[in-house]
Amino acid sequence: MNILKGLTILSLLSVTLACKESGYKLENTLTPDKLLTIPIDNSTINNSFATQFFAENFFAMYNAKMNSIQIYDINSSKLIRNIKLYKEGDNQTSGYGINFFYFKSNDSVAVISTNPTYIYLLNSKDSLIKKIDYSTIYGQNLKLLTLPDLGHQPQLIGNKLYLLHTIGGSFDKNFKLTQDNINRTKTTYSVDLNTDSGKLYDFTYPKEFINDKCLLGINVLYTLGENNLHVYKFTYENFIFTTYDHKTFKKYELSTSNKNFPYRDLSYSMDMYKSMKTIIESNEYVHLIYDKNKNIYYLFVRKSLKCDSNTDIKTEARFPRCSILVLNTKFSLIGVVDLEDNRFNVRISFVNKEGLFISEGHPSNSNFNEDQLSFRLFKLEKI
Amino acid sequence: MKIGNILLFVALILSSCHKDEKSERLNKFLKEYDNSMNNNIQVMIFIPLEGVCISCLDRILYFSKEHLGDERVLFVLSTRYKKIVASYFSENELTNKNIIHDNRLLSQKLQLVNTAPSIYLLKNKTVIKTYDLSIKEFTMDYDQLFNNSSMKGRKVMKELRIKNEGNEGEEELRMKE
Numbered sequence: 050m051n052i053l054k055g056l057t058i059l060s061l062l063s064v065t066l067a068c069k070e071s072g073y074k075l076e077n078t079l080t081p082d083k084l085l086t087i088p089i090d091n092s093t094i095n096n097s098f099a100t101q102f103f104a105e106n107f108f109a110m111y112n113a114k115m116n117s118i119q120i121y122d123i124n125s126s127k128l129i130r131n132i133k134l135y136k137e138g139d140n141q142t143s144g145y146g147i148n149f150f151y152f153k154s155n156d157s158v159a160v161i162s163t164n165p166t167y168i169y170l171l172n173s174k175d176s177l178i179k180k181i182d183y184s185t186i187y188g189q190n191l192k193l194l195t196l197p198d199l200g201h202q203p204q205l206i207g208n209k210l211y212l213l214h215t216i217g218g219s220f221d222k223n224f225k226l227t228q229d230n231i232n233r234t235k236t237t238y239s240v241d242l243n244t245d246s247g248k249l250y251d252f253t254y255p256k257e258f259i260n261d262k263c264l265l266g267i268n269v270l271y272t273l274g275e276n277n278l279h280v281y282k283f284t285y286e287n288f289i290f291t292t293y294d295h296k297t298f299k300k301y302e303l304s305t306s307n308k309n310f311p312y313r314d315l316s317y318s319m320d321m322y323k324s325m326k327t328i329i330e331s332n333e334y335v336h337l338i339y340d341k342n343k344n345i346y347y348l349f350v351r352k353s354l355k356c357d358s359n360t361d362i363k364t365e366a367r368f369p370r371c372s373i374l375v376l377n378t379k380f381s382l383i384g385v386v387d388l389e390d391n392r393f394n395v396r397i398s399f400v401n402k403e404g405l406f407i408s409e410g411h412p413s414n415s416n417f418n419e420d421q422l423s424f425r426l427f428k429l430e431k432i
Numbered sequence: 433m434k435i436g437n438i439l440l441f442v443a444l445i446l447s448s449c450h451k452d453e454k455s456e457r458l459n460k461f462l463k464e465y466d467n468s469m470n471n472n473i474q475v476m477i478f479i480p481l482e483g484v485c486i487s488c489l490d491r492i493l494y495f496s497k498e499h500l501g502d503e504r505v506l507f508v509l510s511t512r513y514k515k516i517v518a519s520y521f522s523e524n525e526l527t528n529k530n531i532i533h534d535n536r537l538l539s540q541k542l543q544l545v546n547t548a549p550s551i552y553l554l555k556n557k558t559v560i561k562t563y564d565l566s567i568k569e570f571t572m573d574y575d576q577l578f579n580n581s582s583m584k585g586r587k588v589m590k591e592l593r594i595k596n597e598g599n600e601g602e603e604e605l606r607m608k609e
Contacts (some may be wrong), residue, residue, distance in 0.1 A: 094515050114519055321546045363540045363547075367483055412512040419515050 077375055077384030079427040085406060087126045087422040093119065095410040095422050099149035101202065102399030108422075109152055110397075116143060118150055118158070121422070123401070132175045134160060142169045142177050151203045151210060159210060159242060161203065168210070168240060181245045200270030200336045200349075206277045209239040213271055226259045236269050236281070237295070250295035252281065255288060266328070270337040275344055275378060282348065284333045289380050301380040303348075325366040329354050335369050340400045343429055345383070346376040347405055349395050352387075368411050371395050375429065386427070393425070404428040454559040457542045458552060461508075465532050474504040476552040478534075478545035481511035481520065492549040492565060493520055500528045510534040510545060 087108070089095060092115050099111035107129075108121045120130040134143035144162025151159045156173040166184035169177055204211045213236050226234065234254040240247045258264060270282040274291070281290040287303040329351070336349035351369040356362060371393070375384035388395070388407070397408035406424035411417065458476065479492055499505045509517055512535050517526070526533070539545045544552075546564070553561040 091515060092519070094513050114516075322543060359541070361537055361541050363483055364537060419513055 075382065075384055076432055077429055078432050079373060079375065079384065079386040079405065080430045082404065082426040082428050084409070085123065085126070085424040085426065087121050089420060089422055095419065096394060096397070098396065100397050101150065101152055102401065103152040104155055105401060107155060108399065109150065111149060116148070132158065132171065140177060142171060151205055153205060161212070168242070170242060181240060181242070183240050183247060200272070202272070204271070204273045206273070208243040209241050211237060211239045213237055213269065224264050225262065226254055226264050228259065231256070231259070237271070252290070252292070252295055252298070255283070257286065257288065270334060272337050272339045274339050274346070275341070280337065280339070280346070282334055282337050284335065304381050322362060325362045326356050329362065329365045330356060335371065336395055336398070338398065338400055338405070340405065342400070342402045344378055345429070346380070348374040348376055350374060364412065368394055454562065455557065457544055458559060461538055461542055461544060464538055465534070467532060471556065472503050473506050474554055476506045476508065476554065477549060478508045478510060478539050479549045480540065480545050480547060481509055481516045482513060484547055489549065500525055501530065503530060506530050506532070508532045508534050508539050510537055510539045512537060
């Protein structure tokens with residue numbers, strides 16, 4: 050009897066130790082809930098590279114064709130404001146190239162233009178308050194801003210707007226990280242919207258990436274966590290870096306069992322098909338969202354797909370098949386959810402007090418409707 | 433010398449195979465859309481309307497408007513979105529027989545077009561030359577499009593070339609839209 054009791058305790062102890070060793074318990078899941086639908090007009094398609102959810106209730110989306118920003122009220126599912134932007138003239142409020150935006154509130158929006166390199170500040174009447182030329186702010190190696198889709202959204206702390214620049218656009222073809230050029234990979238800078246001053250921060254690609262391989266194709270995901278913690282996650286490898294001041298950093302390694310993040314050589318990136326094929330055939334981290342209500346992070350992972358002659362490579366590249374890793378504030382894995390293939394457009398997702406909303410605007414979705422935005426709510430639940 | 437001849441022969445075989453393979457893909461595409469290629473078609477223009485280099489698009493759309501109804505040209509509009517097609521072409525324009533709306537993105541699956549428009553010059557239903565209209569390739573000789581026979585085509589393309597100047601730089605970004 051005593052031996053049996055001893056064996057039981059021993060086995061329980063070993064199970065506990067095994068759990069501790071793995072570093073996480075998957076006690077949570079994301080359960081699909083209601084569908085939120087918002088009708089859109091004929092000039093709007095249900096996809097955009099620039100979106101933002103703000104002030105608890107508003108979803109804003111850039112309409113590239115119309116060069117406008119549309120704001121929808123989530124509660125009423127109605128368009129409540131359409132900010133027409135102008136590419137020229139005295140009232141110029143946008144650039145000729147890529148434009149994206151950040152809403153400080155419903156009364157104040159910063160339109161960020163890549164060409165010319167201006168930030169246009171608009172008031173509640175869509176009028177220009179001022180424009181800031183940020184080309185003088187950031188260094189010669191930082192040529193282009195990173196587009197805000199998939200984990201590159203601008204963030205605001207006080208009056209400072211934090212932006213990421215495009216690594217690929219700044220590097221030479223076949224750029225390889227070395228001890229000598231690592232400072233060329235500083236990823237973040239801020240623009241003070243009050244004083245127009247800017248600052249480039251000392252956060253570079255990690256030394257672990259120094260090797261003889263081309264760095265193109267490896268991006269950094271960025272978000273703000275609790276108490277304005279800057280959180281960086283590279284699309285390759287399992288490292289997460291955090292900092293409050295960009296002087297001292299903490300490094301975490303994701304405690305996921307999935308180590309299958311093969312290095313992607315995109316040095317032949319001028320061959321678009323080959324590049325896209327390489328991308329979709331490998332796992333990569335593609336999106337990072339912080340949920341302030343639950344104090345957790347959602348980390349989206351592209352699931353690799355073996356291509357064949359029937360694979361729609363372009364669609365697969367634009368609409369990644371994803372799993373979501375749910376992480377706590379110590380970046381330990383507390384849940385994993387596999388999203389249904391060909392149903393979601395993870396580029397458009399946001400969080401409110403109800404949970405995580407992910408667009409169902411995948412063109413292969415059997416319920417795809419061009420005339421509406423549709424979001425599936427996912428609620429965090431204990432298993 | 434012999435080895436050189438053999439290599440030349442192999443190269444010729446390979447290049448001719450390459451041409452046939454392109455023609456086969458074109459024909460496969462047309463078959464899927466129940467549209468057999470007739471001998472009159474001299475040019476097929478594939479225009480991707482989503483995930484595309486916008487500047488490249490502006491130029492080719494301008495050209496396509498000039499040649500709607502021209503039976504020597506077949507236009508393929510590649511997008512799943514009806515709204516996107518409607519934003520560039522009126523209902524009336526879309527009734528032209530020389531337009532195919534490739535809503536299944538088959539042309540992209542068959543790698544007939546990528547992120548910039550592509551042009552296939554044809555003779556007797558066979559591809560004789562292709563152009564990828566990404567920004568760097570836009571110095572092509574457009575006179576070839578219609579066997580040097582169309583003054584109108586030449587004029588339009590000349591205008592397009594002028595319009596195109598000074599637009600480089602933002603292409604990579606625009607493709608992400």
